[in-house]
Structure formats: structure tokens, C-alpha cells
Amino acid sequence: MKTTHISRAAVAAVLALAFATLSHAQGGAPAGNAAAGEQKNAMCIGCHGIVGYKTGFPDVHRVPKLYGQNAQYIATALAEYQRGERKHPSMRAVAQTLSEQDMADLGAYFEAAKPHLAAAAAHEPINADAAKALVDKAGCSGCHGADFNKPISPAFPKLAGQHGDYLYYALKAYQTADKAFVGRGNPIMAGMVKQLSSQELQTLAHYIESLTGDLATVQRSRFR
Template identity: 35%
Template sequence: MKFRHAAAAITALLVMNAAAAQTAAPAKPASAPAPAATAEAKPGANAATDPATPGMPKAETPTAPAGAEATAALKPGDATAGQGKAAVCGACHGMDGNSTDPQYPRLAGQNEQYIAAQLAAFKSGKRMNPIMMGFAQPLSEQDMHDLGAYFATKTSLPGVADQALVDQGQTLYRQGDVDRGIPACMACHGPDGRGNPGAHYPQVTSQHAKYVEARLKAWHDNGTQSDDPHTKIMAGIAQKLDEKDIAAVASYLEGLHTNEPAAAAPATP
């Protein structure tokens, strides 16, 4: 009898110990945890985006900034595309860029880079002109280059200089005036007045004298509020010119023409 009671007590004790052990031990995970090398982010990887990291979102394909995309997408100006876009410009500047009204500049032969830069300045408000600002607003950067490419293919019609002003105008254009601190115009615009496309210096040859005179007088009288370095240079120079200087240079530019270079003569034996 005592043996039965002892056996029952031992059995009960074993059952209680087993239950306690089962309660205290943590449940075995359904799957083994990832090794430490797998759980940690790989060197150089972003733990929040690395697709190899369990439970983390997949890495997205990196995208270039919007500005970089726009720059990469910009192509050189297309003269053919620019011809269609230039229809609205023709009312003032002429369909071939040779305006008949001297208050509007001739664009024929003007370099693409300069035209595109000026249209961008009108659009941003850096260059103030109510009419041009309105036309420039809907243009994309590609439109501006296409327009520039179109007008660059056209030939500027020759003008006529006032012979009474030629000598003074030519001296200022080609030599400047050292005593007054006036540099030669051709230092930037070239000996033939065709400008420098890479530096955004415009073509000035055959330009309307009245237009040039108006621009120089505006810089002379008002200076400039623009932060454009080219405009600051021109305002500084114009303020050193008097009325006769301005009239002479403007007239000289209208009569400044560039003949196509003749073919080189064959060498004589």
C-alpha cells in the first residue's frame, strides 16, 4: 500500500516537473534564424533598400535629377524644326530674320547660342521686354535652340553706313580709345562683326544702326540692373561713349559687311 502511494507521488511529481519545463522553455521557431552574416547589411549596401535584407523593401532603380534629364535630352538646334516655330517671329523680325523696321533687330546670321540665351533671359525676366517676355514664356529650351539654329542659317542683308561717320566708327570698333578706357569692339565681336558663339557674343555686322544706337543709349543712360556679365560689360563701355561715338559705331556696324572668302589661288610652280 505504501509502495503504491509512493509510486503515485513520484508519477505526479514527474508530470508537474514536465509541465513546468514546457511552460518555461520558449517555443522553438518554425524556421531557424538567419545567420548573423545574412541578417547584417552587406558592406556598402543600404539596409533599408538592399533586396538581400529580409523583410526590407526592394531597392528602386536610381533616377537622375530632373535637371540632368533635361540637359541630357537637349539636342543641338534643328533648323528645319525652327522654321515652323519661327512663323510668329516673322511679323517683327522678318521670316528670314531680316526685319524691315529698324526698331526690331535683324536675326539673320545670328548665332544659335546667343539667340537661345536671350530667349531664356526673356522667359526668366532677367532681360525685360514686355513683348518678348510674352513670346518666350511658352518656349522650351529645345524650342529656343531650334529657333536659333534656323536664324543662324539665314544671311543678313547688307546695310549702308553714313560716310561722314565711318572713320570715327571704324576707329572705335577696331582700336577703341585707350585714353578713355574704351576697348575695341572687335575684341569681343570679331574683326568681321560675326561675334563669338562659344562666348555668347552676338553678331553685330549689318545690324540696324537705329537699333544699335537705341541699345547703346539705354545702357549709357540707365546702366543695367541685370546680373548678366555680358550686359554689365556693355553698360560699362556705353557709359564712356558720347552721343557722337554711339552714332558713329552704330552707323559703322550697319555698313560692316563680310564677303565670302575667295578660293585660294593655286600655287605657281
């Protein structure tokens, strides 16, 4: 089977496109208010505020850790759900109730949590060399940073320590373009992951989960 690697020129091209798109999108973005976001997060913490919570659609996987995530990325992702570029029906329904200011406030709230740097979770043994080769093959570090904890733009997510089963679901979603309720429409990510097999996506996802990062799920009290 022929192996395809993304050249440096190709990575530079997609990054140029990414920054051009982000610059256009961020021009009039409102500033987020963490205190306001704390008052607007009821629909979020019902899933993302429960340690170990899993969703059953389209596959069973843990919902992503949001505390400590970049505010701008959270607002960007919510806007993509609202526009239908991310097709998850529950998330799209939630996003459609939010204004642009709401999204900015929720992003500020989750980023402001600033959980302490979390140690990597226990996981199955990983072939680190093989995983790092996949990181190079897909060009992941070009946007997400060498350690997956310092992306080159706050509009890109921190990934280190994120749940591996969620990462696998998300990566598969970028490979999906022909389903009504599953898939993500980002052409840059689609170009990165289309060259990887399902097994390679799992290896990559579990490797990223094994890294130390500052993402967390904060268990919320039922009484507020």
C-alpha cells in the first residue's frame, strides 16, 4: 500500500489558509466574560461536568474535557455546530440556542478554570515510536504544537490528555462527509486524517491521551 506524507509546503499552505480564515472570522468577535459564562453553562455541565460521562451517539465514548481548554476554540467549535459544519445533533441543538456573546462567555468560563496540569491517565501500552511517526505523517504539530498542549493559535484546541475514545471519534468524523448527523466539515483536518487508517487513528488518539496536559473534567455539585 502506498504511503502518503504531507510535505512541508502542503502544511504551510493549509496553515496559511487556516490563519486567513481565522483572521476573517475573528474580526468582530465579542470578548468573553467568564462570570457571565458561569451563569450560562447549565446545558454544558449536564454532560461535560460529570467525570467519566459517556454519550452513546454515534458510538459510545466519553465526552471531551473542557476545563482548561482555549476559550477561542470553544467559541469556534460552538459556532461550527450552529452552522452545521459539525453535525452532532445534540450539540447542534444546544449551539442553536446560543448567541455569539454566549459562545464567547462559555469559552471564557471553561478556559478560566485553569485546572492544574493533569498527569496522563492509565492506558494500554502504546508504541510511542509508531505514534510519533503518525504525528509526523499527518502534520499534527503544525497546528497543535509539539506537545499537543500549546497550539499555534488559541482558535485551535489543546489535545494533550484528552480522552482517547473521544479523539478517535472526532478524527473519524473528519473523514466522514456523506452522513446527515455525523461528520465534521473542516477541510484542513479532513486533508490531514484522510491518509490514516482506522487503526492508525486509534494509535494516534491513545498516544495523545497518554500525554500530560491541562485539560480536565470538573465534577459539579448538584447544589449551586
